[in-house]
Amino acid sequence: MLFQLLGVYLGVEFQTHPIMNIKRNIIFSLESRKKNGVPIVENVPIRMRVVFASHRIEFTTGYRIDVAKWDADKQRVKNGCTNKLKQSASEINADLLKYYTEIQNIFKEFEVQGFMPTTEQVKDAFNRLHDGKKEEEEAPVVFLPLEVFDEFIKECGTQNGWSDATYEKFAAVRKHLEKFDKGLTFESLDEPKLTKYVNFLKDIEDMRNTSIMKQVAYLKWFLRWCTKKGYCMNNAYEDFNPKLRSTPKKVIFLTWDELNQLKNYQIPETKQYLERVRDVFLFCCFTGLRYSDVHNLKKSDIRDGYIEITTVKTAERLIIELNNHSKTILDKYKDVEFEGHKALPVISNQKMNDYLKELGELAGINEPVSETYYKGSKRIDTITPKYALLGTHAGRRTFICNALALGIPAQVVMKWTGHSDYKAMKPYIDIADDVKANAMNKFNQL
Structure with missing residues (x-):
């Protein structure tokens, strides 16, 4: 009716x-x-x-x-x-x-x-339905991406429990958009405009294709939120998938020989500040913990033969058994008081990354690492000594790769690291297979 x-x-x-x-x-x-x-x-x-x-x-x-x-x-x-x-x-x-x-x-x-x-x-x-009363005519409210970006960060950050790193990523996205076009509108974000943005990231911001793809993914996340909120009426972004060539990211880790080389290196008297950096890094190598979790590790998290933590990134509760190497490092600092009752002398991530490169160079971790990446259609091949690529996350990768190479089942390693599926573990499993194949070749030299 x-x-x-x-x-x-x-x-x-x-x-x-x-x-x-x-x-x-x-x-x-x-x-x-x-x-x-x-x-x-x-x-x-x-x-x-x-x-x-x-x-x-x-x-x-x-x-x-x-x-x-x-x-x-x-x-x-x-x-x-x-x-x-x-x-x-x-x-x-x-x-x-x-x-x-x-x-x-x-x-x-x-x-x-x-x-x-x-x-x-x-x-x-x-x-x-309202007795024919004409809706009051008002100028349409026009929203701009940069005007609502802070609201997006605040709402999604709170709802999803973003880490500091995620906040920093989206702050960078906002910065790129502002530099690209301060007057950017939702209506203008059609395929040609989005293509210009990709070219801006490549030519002006000098990004690799893999980084550009991440930026596009972050932008789509933001625009989907804007569409849900009614700010954005233009959904051209949904069908925008730029074809950018890329190669899998190189997994940087220390082999068992390199790990022992770093562990046994005699640090010069003039560089004793590197000793604590090495201890924290080795602890990551022998437990699989992320930097954020080692930074957050309290003495109260240490039990008899294992540590029990709630991860910072995923809020997952993990129980990780201690081996002789990780236990020795904890014992070294058990009577030392650190701020916040922390278990280890962890410094800032950036500073630790700088010191790890210095330590790796001194310890002779200089195997040449070849990498291939793309900027647009241009292929770029590089060779870099491994020490220059070291960072805190290399500790976690070292643990996973060596654990798999030692024959520890992937599902057991995943219990320690908190990985939820095999997709994230596949790059490490491939590396472990290569290590085993190379080990078998040693028999041919006898």
Whole structure:
């Protein structure tokens, strides 16, 4: 009956068609307003945004509320709150639910008739339900990517428990976008514009193809969030998949011989600061811990014969048995007090990476490592001494590669490292197979 009335009102003769599905998103949010560059936080209008088929309609709800009294996750006024007109949360929220239901019913009627409406038809249908009262015409709210990027970081970071490293990655994405085009709009992000962005990352930011692909993936994450929020109506990014040549990343680790070489190296008296760096790195090599987990390791995490930790990156609880090498390092510092009751003398990641390269060079960890990577279509081959590629994460890789090469089953190693599937372990398993094959060749030399 409702749709028949709509048909008469809109001057459209509807026929019976198979039921279609109109994807839509109905969002209630506070209007973004500023005064002298400062966000307004009191008596802010509540708006209803309807997003469908790359279209957006903004409705006023007639209600206002303070930002502090609005629950952005639930898209409702917080229980027990009132606005300047003494309208209660229950009263406002009831009307918001009513508006939501009315919009949903309008779309359901269009779906039944197999008819994709225009924005004007949806607006007119909604206003018709309100005694023909014409929706107040307002200038459309235009959002820019850089304006909502901080909101994205705050919301997703909180919901997903981002690490500091993830925050830094998305801060870099924002910086690249701003440098690329300060006035960037969502509507402009079509395939040609996205291609220009890829070229900017390659030519101006001097990125490798693998890094560019990561940047595009991060950008898509952001744009999907913007689409969900109703900020972005342009979904060209979904089909944007630049063809960039790449090669698998080289896994840098120490062989068992190199590990012993580093372990037994006599550090000069003038460079004793490298001793603690070596101890922490060797602990990673003999436990498989990430730098962040070693940095966070407390004396209270050490048990009789094992350590028990909750990882920083995945919040997973791990039990890792101690071997003679890792136990010796812990015993060395068991009576030394460190800030925060830490178990080991861990310095900053950046400083430790610098010192590891210095230590590796002194210890003669200089096997030439060949790498191939691409910048655009240009292939680049490099040869670098292994010490120059050492970093804290090489400790974890060293543990995995040597454990597999020793014949320890992958599923056991995964219990120690916290890997959830074999896909992440495959590069290490391939390396272990190579090590075993090379070991077998030694028989041919007898």
